[in-house]
Amino acid sequence: MFEDGARMKQELGEDKVFDFSLGNPCLDPPAAYLEALRNELREGRPHRYAYMPNAGYPETRAAVASDLRRKRGTPFEARHIVMTCGAAGGLNVVLKTLLNPGDEVLILAPFFPEYLFYVDNHGGSPRIVETEKDFSLSLARIEEALSARTRAILVNSPNNPTGRMYDEQSLTRLGELLGEAGKRFGTDIYLISDEPYGELVFDGAELPNLFSCYTNTILVNSFSKSLSIAGDRLGYIAVHPAGEDPEALVDGMVFCNRTLGFVNAPATPQQAIRRTAGIYVEATAYEKRRDLLCRGLGDAGYRFTRPEGAFYLFPESPVPDEIPFVQELLEAGVLVVPGTGFGRKGHFRIAFCVEEKVIERALPAFERVFRRYRSA
Numbered sequence: 096m097f098e099d100g101a102r103m104k105q106e107l108g109e110d111k112v113f114d115f116s117l118g119n120p121c122l123d124p125p126a127a128y129l130e131a132l133r134n135e136l137r138e139g140r141p142h143r144y145a146y147m148p149n150a151g152y153p154e155t156r157a158a159v160a161s162d163l164r165r166k167r168g169t170p171f172e173a174r175h176i177v178m179t180c181g182a183a184g185g186l187n188v189v190l191k192t193l194l195n196p197g198d199e200v201l202i203l204a205p206f207f208p209e210y211l212f213y214v215d216n217h218g219g220s221p222r223i224v225e226t227e228k229d230f231s232l233s234l235a236r237i238e239e240a241l242s243a244r245t246r247a248i249l250v251n252s253p254n255n256p257t258g259r260m261y262d263e264q265s266l267t268r269l270g271e272l273l274g275e276a277g278k279r280f281g282t283d284i285y286l287i288s289d290e291p292y293g294e295l296v297f298d299g300a301e302l303p304n305l306f307s308c309y310t311n312t313i314l315v316n317s318f319s320k321s322l323s324i325a326g327d328r329l330g331y332i333a334v335h336p337a338g339e340d341p342e343a344l345v346d347g348m349v350f351c352n353r354t355l356g357f358v359n360a361p362a363t364p365q366q367a368i369r370r371t372a373g374i375y376v377e378a379t380a381y382e383k384r385r386d387l388l389c390r391g392l393g394d395a396g397y398r399f400t401r402p403e404g405a406f407y408l409f410p411e412s413p414v415p416d417e418i419p420f421v422q423e424l425l426e427a428g429v430l431v432v433p434g435t436g437f438g439r440k441g442h443f444r445i446a447f448c449v450e451e452k453v454i455e456r457a458l459p460a461f462e463r464v465f466r467r468y469r470s471a
């Protein structure tokens with residue numbers, strides 16, 4: 096889709112193509128973060144670009160732990176944090192550390208498509224569990240899927256591609272189910288919470304704290320979206336201090352960070368984060384875009400669940416097979432992604448991390464194509 100978009104922009108002109116295909120943040124990083132980067136480069140610290148401990152700089156890990164302590168109330172220390180190459184790097188490190196061949200990882204559909212490859216990378220076996228029609232958790236289906244082979248469940252809230260944020264009550268019950276299943280099967284089942292959109296929460300809501308729902312929780316986080324630095328590849332893993340042997344888990348992760356070839360997370364962004372932990376982009380900028388898009392698509396007749404966070408909308412296609420519909424949107428200059436790749440047919444994903452004027456200009460095309468399908 097991305098390459099189609101680039102070609103179409105060349106052929107038709109930038110202003111005739113509306114590219115909602117990629118989750119690439121459109122906001123600038125916060126001024127304080129950029130200033131911290133400049134200061135870091137100005138100060139002539141020796142060995143700035145040298146190798147470092149595989150877990151990251153101790154001061155950066157301490158700053159991340161302190162921000163997490165403040166937000167979640169869980170007693171994290173630097174030793175519970177491993178700095179990673181984004182959430183993608185973090186997820187691979189966690190899965191490599193946890194999985195034995197054939198172990199199952201529950202993945203909730205719709206899902207970030209890379210999950211399937213990440214689990215496969217480390218000999219695991221993905222087991223897809225559908226969420227409800229409104230994308231909330233189906234605790235009954237999760238309970239049914241848990242078995243002696245389950246090693247972990249991957250939870251992503253706020254969610255890509257739906258924007259859904261799971262509520263505290265369901266997450267607490269999920270924690271109970273995992274605990275009960277672990278006892279029944281004599282295993283440790285891990286909850287991996289992939290939260291790159293954790294700072295992008297709308298309507299003044301608060302992200303439920305998974306650490307208080309279940310102790311064998313591992314947080315994988317990233318600054319890609321929360322600071323708009325996706326290209327700089329910085330993220331981290333945080334292990335619950337009260338989980339099963341957190342020291343052994345962190346040792347394993349540090350080893351895997353090295354042996355998977357990441358070695359360590361990038362040096363300069365880590366130094367900037369040390370100075371600015373707790374500063375993020377304004378979620379309200381994406382909330383405004385959500386409102387604009389939801390109003391326009393709602394008026395045009397589209398059906399969707401209103402996103403509570405992240406920067407994705409996952410509407411229903413007007414026909415059960417969304418592929419020809421997405422193709423027709425493409426011909427009208429609008430690039431979106433079919434839902435099939437995210438594990439839910441009959442839907443499509445709109446990444447609204449674009450300039451507001453792109454949304455405004457695209458709405459007539461969204462409406463035109465929808466009307467054509469409705470009258471056909």
Ligand SMILES: Cc1ncc(COP(=O)(O)O)c(C=O)c1O
Pocket residue numbers: 118180181182183184207251255289291316317318319325329330
């Ligand atoms: C749900 C989810 N997890 C992980 C990632 C990877 O993020 P990062 O850029 O931090 O590696 C993304 C990126 O879009 C994502 O949407």
